[in-house]
Amino acid sequence: MKRNGFTLIEMVVVLSVIAVLAAILFPTIAKHITDSRVTRATNECQVITAAVMMLYKDTGKWPCTNEDGPSGRVSRVLTGNTADPVPTGTAPGARSGAENWGSYGVTKQLYDYLYFNNPDSDTGASNQNQVSQDYPISGEYAWKGPYIDQQTYVDPWGNQYVISARYFPGASWSANHSVLILSAGKDGLWSSPFDDGVTRLSATTDGPYGPFVNDGSYTHDDIGTVITTNN
Ligand SMILES: [Ca+2]
Numbered sequence: 754m755k756r757n758g759f760t761l762i763e764m765v766v767v768l769s770v771i772a773v774l775a776a777i778l779f780p781t782i783a784k785h786i787t788d789s790r791v792t793r794a795t796n797e798c799q800v801i802t803a804a805v806m807m808l809y810k811d812t813g814k815w816p817c818t819n820e821d822g823p824s825g826r827v828s829r830v831l832t833g834n835t836a837d838p839v840p841t842g843t844a845p846g847a848r849s850g851a852e853n854w855g856s857y858g859v860t861k862q863l864y865d866y867l868y869f870n871n872p873d874s875d876t877g878a879s880n881q882n883q884v885s886q887d888y889p890i891s892g893e894y895a896w897k898g899p900y901i902d903q904q905t906y907v908d909p910w911g912n913q914y915v916i917s918a919r920y921f922p923g924a925s926w927s928a929n930h931s932v933l934i935l936s937a938g939k940d941g942l943w944s945s946p947f948d949d950g951v952t953r954l955s956a957t958t959d960g961p962y963g964p965f966v967n968d969g970s971y972t973h974d975d976i977g978t979v980i981t982t983n984n
């Protein structure tokens with residue numbers, strides 16, 4: 754008997770097999786994509802952390818700006834262009850102060866410390882290397898950047914990373930707080946307390962929590978690193 758194409762039964766069998774394979778593989782593939790994004794975010798946080806440490810080694814200054822900077826201490830350092838989004842929402846069960854990652858105080862862009870020599874209140878390449886306003890460019894504490902090989906960083910979900918620069922050493926409130934560089938993660942919502950640090954992690958009333966310690970009482974997908982400052 755001569756055959757033309759497939760029988761209905763054959764088509765049903767083939768489509769069923771495809772459907773089963775897709776059902777099996779899709780969650781695996783989706784998880785793999787998510788994992789690779791988490792890895793990228795973690796790597797970028799580490800790259801930025803290393804660059805901040807190099808800046809400090811050369812200039813003796815943290816990217817928080819007090820004596821050199823805009824009026825008011827910088828509370829947050831953002832890593833993208835000013836137009837790139839910074840999440841403002843908080844996730845269900847977010848810790849107290851999580852909203853500060855999206856809104857707190859005076860902000861400045863990371864590239865004004867690590868890519869351009871411009872820690873004062875203005876912004877961008879055209880305002881760098883100003884004598885007595887920006888880092889010195891000669892002498893023992895000279896700025897020797899760029900410390901990063903790209904001007905801006907946004908996380909794998911399109912949002913800026915945020916550094917809790919308020920807690921770099923140099924202000925009375927910075928003691929016993931960790932400086933974090935943090936991504937809001939896949940959900941684009943903040944869960945971690947802005948002032949997460951030594952005090953909060955050791956307080957029995959608070960319990961252990963934060964971006965890296967989870968007591969199981971809440972879930973979050975924030976990603977970040979700690980910048981160790983010895984304060
Ligand atoms: Ca200036």
Ligand SMILES: [Ca+2]
Nearest residue numbers: 871873880883
């Ligand atoms: Ca400047």
Ligand SMILES: [Ca+2]
Nearest residue numbers: 937938942975
């Ligand atoms: Ca999150």
